[in-house]
Each structure stands twice: as C-alpha cells, then as structure tokens.
Amino acid sequence: MAVQQDTSREPHEGGCTCADCPSGARNGHQRAIAAFVRRREELADGKGLPAAVAHSAGASRQWVSDELAESARLVAERGRAERLSWLHRLRPATLVVLGAILLVLLLVQGLTALGAGWTTARSAGLVAAFLLAALLALAAHFHRARGGVLAPVVGEDQRLSTSRAVAACWIVFCVYAVLVLAGELAGASGHARRAELLDGLELGRGVGLLTVLAASCAVAVLVHHTVGVRVRGRRLQKVRADRPRAADLLTDDSGHGSFTDSQYVLVHAAALVFCAVRLARRPEQLPDLPWAFAVLALVSAATYLAGKATGGGGPVIHSVVRTREAGDLDAPIRTGDDIEIRGTGFLPPGAETPQALVRMAVRIGQVQVHVPLIPVPGGFTNPSDTLLTVPIPAEAEPGRVTVQVVTAAGVESNEAGMDLVD
Known part of the structure; x- marks a missing residue:
C-alpha cells in the first residue's frame, strides 16, 4: 500500500506571503542573506574556484565577482518579497x-477614577481616543498598499522620515486635544461651563503648543524640499531601503546613530509628554507649553534642519593611479592593468548592502566597467568609500581618457583624466 505524503505543508521558496506558510518571505530573505554571507566567506578563503580560472588572478577575480553579484540579485529579490509581505501584515x-492603546487608556481612566469619580472629561477623552483611532484605521485601510498608517511618514527612500514623524505626532496630539475639548463642550450643562471651555481655546493659552506645531510642520516641509533639491543637484546621495524600520528615526541612512535626528526626537518627545500631562491635569483648555520649553524645541528643530542642509555629499575622484603589486616595475597604465581610483563618497550611506554594491560602475573613456567585488573574511576590500580597483578593459582606446565613477545611488562623480598607453 502506497504511503501518501501531505505536501500542503511543504516549505515554500522565497517570497511566499501565506499567513500559514511555514517559511514566509522574511525567512526567505534571511536565508538568502545567510547564503550570500556563506558564499562570500567561502570565496574569501579561496574555496570553490573552478580549475579553469584558478590559474589567472584576473579571471578568478571576475568569476568571484560574478558569483557574488548573482547571489546579491537573489538577496534583492527576496528583499522585495519581504517588503510586500511586511505591507500585507502591517494593516492588522x-x-x-490601536486597540491596545485604547485598552490601556480605558484601564488608566478607570483606575484613576476610583478615588476621584467619573467625570465628563474622562468620557470626552475616551470618545476622542475612539474617534481618532477610527480615523487612523480608516487612513491605514486606504493607504494599505503604501504602508498603511505609516504612509505619510515614509520618505521616498523607503525609510521613516524623522521630520514627518515628529510633525505627525504633534498633529495627532493637537487633534486629540481639540476633540477632548469638543467632547467636554458637548457634555457641558451650564453656560458658565461652556464659556470656560471656550476660553480654553484662546490663542494666549495654546500659543506655545501652536508655535511648536507650526515649527515641526515647517521643518518637515523644508527638509523634504532641501533633500529633494540636493539629490537633484547631485549634492546628496540617497539609496532606497528595503522597507521602513523604527530605527530610521534615530539613525542615518547607513544605520549609524545620528546626533541631529536623535536630539530632535528626544526633545520633541519630552515636549509631547509634558503637554500630555498638562492635558490630563487641565482637560478644559489647550496645554500651555511654557515658552522655555517651546524655545528648546525650536532650537532642536533648527539643529535638525541645519544637519539636513549640510550633511552628505557626492562622489569625488582625487586621483587615478596604476595598481602596483610587490615586485612589479614602475610603468605607464596599459590595457589589462588594474587602476586605483582614489577619492571619497564612493559608497553613500545605505549602499553597503550586497544588492547596492553590484550597481557600482566606472566609466573609462567610452567603456563602462562594473566594479568587481573582492571578498575578505567579514566583508569586502573592494569597493570601498575611498578606493576603487578596476581593470582597464581591452576595448578602451589608448590616449588621454577620462575616468568617472557611478555610485549605487546613480550619481556620477567628477571626471579625472589618465594617459592610457597601447
């Protein structure tokens, strides 16, 4: 009697987004990265080279680079599949x-009401929270293909925008505060109480809060404009990420901690907490943020904006020289030689991933040469941010030729000249 096997639970390869799949897109991406790292380490140790290319340093290097490039393309494919799966999981x-936040708010309101009793302000706070959560859930539904509720705060590079996130938090808080006041106004029974609530909306009471709100929104708009202008002017390099991550709020594009982003988030988070406490203590008026705190938030915003306006830069070639191995004689640059391109900005932030490294190229005269990947245990010696090593192709014409680097962000460097001897 034949034994029938249940194949419905077999693991899928790569980019499956099934809810009950034992191996989803995230696991597929992680497996692809692990396979790339394993292959890189093997090739760095000299293992797995075919005998046909092992005798030639140039041929073996090209073969190794092609192998790693193919593996990097698989990593990129799995990364795109993981992003689609992440978008699929984001809405639920x-x-x-949102449900957890509402539950916590309900518990806090209930516990704090044990001694003081239930008030209209507590009811207004809960109703405002439910209305705001419903609006956010509706927005998440309509923008589910672009990140749901995170869509407005995700930049064009698929990273969370610190300026947009801070501005969005202030907007959400101000909307909640206004809804609380509206709920209290709807539940007020006397004329004096309604007049008191209307006085709480006076400009003099919330001028500090409104100033910080306006500043954060202005910073978000200015940063978007500044970054766009600098990218189009080739003064800033941006490499797209696989998907947004919470760490984007405190780091730069390479994932390293950013002083300007961190201080901006921390200062405004402290100001938001202060305003939330003031709203809880005085729900009949807009939170009165002291001017000292407002000025601190403005200084933080100015620091963040200055960092965005001055950070980064494009690739710059300083010099082009012939690579000289130990024991070689000094000689002019000829076809087939390796050259070193020295400069800065060849690896923009976020371009350290395998799928970004394989997009780098060097234009030598009329010929475009892809930068070979040279692995070592734990990483690569080529390419690097300040040095690129590429071979001179046979198709390059002798004479005075120009050299130009094209980074993973698609930005071209300045042109550097060299003399190529036949």
Missing part, C-alpha cells in the same frame, strides 16, 4: 496597536 498589526 496597526489595528492591534
């Missing part, structure tokens, strides 16, 4: 988070 996760 958003609903869970």
